[in-house]
Amino acid sequence: MNIIIVLLCVLVITAILSWKWGRYYLGFKLPGPPALPLIGNLLDVRSRDFTVLFHEMNKYIKNHGPVTRIWLGPVMLIFVSGPEEIAKVVGNDKIGHRGKYSLRILSPIFNKGLLAQEEMSVWKIHRKIVTNAFHNNMLNKFVDNFAKNSNILANRLKELADGTNAYDILPYLCLCALDIITQTCFGQNINAQINNDMMAVQYNKTILDSTQIRLSDPFLMFDWAFYLTEIGKKYKVAVKYYHDLIKGVIDDRAINAKSKEELSKSPTLMDYLIQNGQLSKEEIVGEISSIGGAGTETTATLSTFVLAILAEHQDIQEKVFEEQKTIFGEDILRPVTSDDLPSMTYLEQVINETLRLYPPVIGHPRETIKEYGIGNGYILPVEAQLLICAYPLHRNPEIHPAPDKFDPERFTPENVAARHPYAFVPFGVGRRMCVGYKFAYMETKAILSTILRHFHMMEIKGGLEGIQKNIHCSFVLTVTDGIHLKFKPRKYAILKTQ
Template identity: 30%
Template sequence: MVHEQETEEPCCSSLSSVILTLSIAVGAYFLLRRNPRYKRMMNQLGGPPPLPVLGNVLYFLRPHEEYLIMMGEWIEKYGTVFGVWIGNFIPYIFVADPNCAEKLLSTMNHIDKGKYDYSLLYEWLGTGLLTATRSKWSSRRKMLTPSFHFKILEDFMPVFNEQATILLDCLDKKESTGKSFDIFPYITRCTLDIICETAMGKRINTQTSSINKDYFEAVNGMCELILQKNTQPWLRFPPIYYMSSVSTRERAYLKKLKGFTLSVIKSKKADREKQKSEAGNKKKQTDGDSVYGKERKTFLDLLLDASENGDGLTDADMREEVDTFMFEGHDTTAANLGWTTMLLAAHPECQKKVQDELEEIFQDDPTRDVSTADVAKMKYLECCVKESLRLYPSVPLIMRQVDYDFKLDDGRVIPKGSTAMIAIYFNHRHPDHFPEPLKFKPERFLIENTTKRHPYCYVPFSAGPRNCIGQKFALLEEKVVLAKLFRTYWMKATEKMEDVIPVPDVILRPKNGVNVALYKRT
C-alpha cells in the first residue's frame, strides 16, 4: 500500500499543478498586459522565447542535473545578461557578467534578496539575517558582525580540531577496507557537529551516535522540502500545499527544528542566570572573564549578551538567527569540503603540494592540532580551496530584488520589480577572467595572479554590503578539516572530473557523491 500511494501521489500533484499554474498564469497575463513599458524592457533584454501564459517555466521541468547545461547554452545564445519568465508573471534577469553583478551587489540600492525564492525559507528561518529585508537586515548585520571577529573565531579552533579528529576515527574504518566509498556523508555529519557546537554549545554527535538522528534527519529533510517547493511552484498555493504530504512532513520537521533550538535557548538562559547568581557581587574579574565564567562563547551566547545589553532580542529572534547560522554554515561548508577533497584526489600533483606544505608546517609534531598560526601558513591549501570554490561554488546562483531601473553598459535596462539571478557558477568560468576556465589550477589564487582581476568575477561568498558574514568562519573550518584529512591520508578519486555531474540543489553537489579510496600515510 505504501508503494502504491507513493506512485499515485505525483500523478495527482501533476494534474493539480497544471490546472493551478494555468489559472494563476492566465490571471497574471491579463494584469501584465496593462504594463507595456515593463514588457518592452524585458523584450529588449532578450532571452529564450517565452510561451504565452507559461513563459519559460517548461524549461525547468527537467532533472536538476540538466539546469547548468541549459543555462550554459542560453549564455552561448543570448549573452551574459538576458531575461527569463517563470509563467507570465515572474520576470528573472539572468546575470553572468561581472560588471552587471557589481552594479547589483556593490550598493544598497538592490539589497533585498529575491522575494519569491527566499520566501521558501520563512517558515524555518523567519526573517533572520539571510532573509531579512532592508531595515531589519541592516540593524541585525550591525549587531552580529562582532560575532565573527577573529578572536571569537580563534576560540572555535578546539571544536574544529576535535570534530575533525572524530572524522578521522570514522574514516579509519573505511580505509581499512581498501575500497572506494562516498566520503561526502561523513564530511556532512562533521560540519553539522561543528556548527551545532559553535552555534549553540550543543554536542549532537551525529558522527558517532544515532541519539540525535531526529535533528539530523529534520535538517536534511527541510533542505529537501525547500528544494521541492522551489521546483514545484504549485506547492506555493495553500490549498494544494495543505493537501500534499509536503505540508505534513514540513510541519513535523519544523516542530523538531524549532523545538530543539528553543529548548537550547531556554537551557542556556537558565544556566546563565544560575552562574550570574553564583557570581554574586564579585567586583574583581580577570581580563576576558564574565559572570558566566571562562567557557568558550558560542554564537548563541553572543546573541544572549546582545539581548541582555538592550538590543531587544526575543527568544524567537534568537532562534531565527541561530537556525539561519545552522542552515548557512552546514551544507555550504560541507559542499566545499567535498568538492575540494574530490579535486585534490583527482589531481595527485596538487595533493602532493598540499601535503608537502603541511609537512613543512607540522614537521615538529605531525599529529598535533591545527592552530590559527598554522592556518596562516597554508598558502597553497588556501589556493586549492579558492579554486574549488571557483569551479564549484557552494551556492551557484544568488538572487537580488531589483528596486530601481538601471542601465547596462550597452544601454539596455533591467526593470524595477524584476529579480536578478546572479549566476556565480558561470561568472567564475568566464575565459576572459580565468583562462582555461575548466581546469583546476590553484596557482590562479597566488597573490601575484589576482591583483588585476575584476573584483566581481570571483564572488563565492557574494560581495558588497550583503556578502556572507560567515565566510572567515567557513574558510577557517575548512582548512582545519582539510589539513587533518590530508596529513593522514593519500586519496585517489575513482571518477574522472569530466564525468562528474554538478547538481544545483539547495547547494551545488556532485550527483554521485565524492567517491574516493583512502590510503593511510606513514
C-alpha cells in the same frame, strides 16, 4: 456618480496595464530565449529537479550573454553573470535584497534571520550584530571545536581507508560539520558522529531539498499548496525539530546563564546574541537557523570536492601535504590550532580554486525596486527577480582562461589583484555577502588539514569527468550518487596507532 466610479476604475485599470506593459516591454528587450504567452519558459525549466534549471541557466547564459532574461510564467528572472554587470547590481539602491519569492520560501525556516529579513532597516541592525559575532577573536576560539571534531572524523575514516575500495565520504563530513555547527552555534553537543545520528543530517537535507523544490516549482510557492504535499509535511517536521532544539537551549540559558568566565572560555554564537540583548527570542532562532542551515552541507560538500580533486591531481596533493609538514613539523598528527591556519596559504589557494569550479550555491537572488540601466542599453524593469550566477561566471574563458583546468596558481596574491574584484563570488557579493565566510574558510582548512595529514587520497571512482557529468544541483551543488573516494592511511599515521 456611477459614471465617475466607472471612469476611476477605467483609469486604475489603464494605469495597471500601462505599468505591466512597460515592464514586459523592457523585459522582452533584454537578451533571452523566446517565451510562450502566459507560461513563458516554464516548459524548458519546470522540474522539481533544480539540476534542470541549473543546466538550462548555463545554456541560456552561453547563448545570450552576461545579462539573460527568462520568464517563469509572469515572473521575470534575469541571470547576471558578468563582473561589470554584477558590480552595477551590488550596492545600488535601486536593487533590493532577496526577492519576494525567495523571502516567502525562506521565511518558515529562517524566520526573522538575515536570510529571510525583508525590512532593510531591521536587516541592517541584524547584520551588524551577527557580523560582530564573527569577529576574529571569537573565530579563533572556535578552532578547538573544529580540531576536536575533525579528529573524530579522522578516526571514523580509518575504517574506510583500505586503499582498495572507494567510499562516499560526504555523509561522514556532513556529520562532522553538523557537530561543529551545533557546538559553535549554541554549545549543544549532539555527538552526531559518535552516535552516527543521520536523523539530524536528514532533517537538514529535507529542509534544503524542500527549499530547492519550491524555488523550481511556481505552484509550490503558495504555502497552502506546498504543505499539502508529502515533502511539505516532512519539511514542517524538520523545521519544528530545529526550532524546538534552538528554543530549548535559549530557555535553558535563561535559567542557567553562563558566567563571564565560562563565556570567555567557551563562547557560542547564541550566547553572544543573547548577551547583546537587542534581538527577541524569535529573532535569535532565525539567526541561529540561518547560520546552521547555511553552514552544514555547504562546508561538507566543499571539503569533499577538494579531496576528490586532490585524488586526481597527485602533484597538487603532495604540495599541500608538504605545506602541512612545514607547519606541523615532527608532531604531524597533533590537533590544528588557530595559529596554524593563517600559514596554510597553498591549501587556501586549493580551496579557492575548488570554489571557482564548484561553488556550493549556484546563485544569489536580488530584486529590482526601480528601473535600472545595467549597461549596453539594457534597462532592468521594476520587480524583476535577479540571480547573480557564480558557476557560469567562474567558468567564463574570457575571465578565467582554460576555465576547466584546476590551477591553484590563479589565487596567488598577484593573480587575484590582476582580476576584476567580482570575477570570483562563491560567497555572494556586496552587503549581502555571506556573513560567515571567514568561519567557513577556517572550518574547511581545519577539516582538510586533519584528513590530509592522516590519509592519502588515491583515486575517485569515475574520475573528475564522472563528477562533471553527474553534477546535481539541489540547494547545494553536489554529485548524483555521491563522490566515491579510494584512500589509505599515511605511513606515520599507521605507526602512530600501532
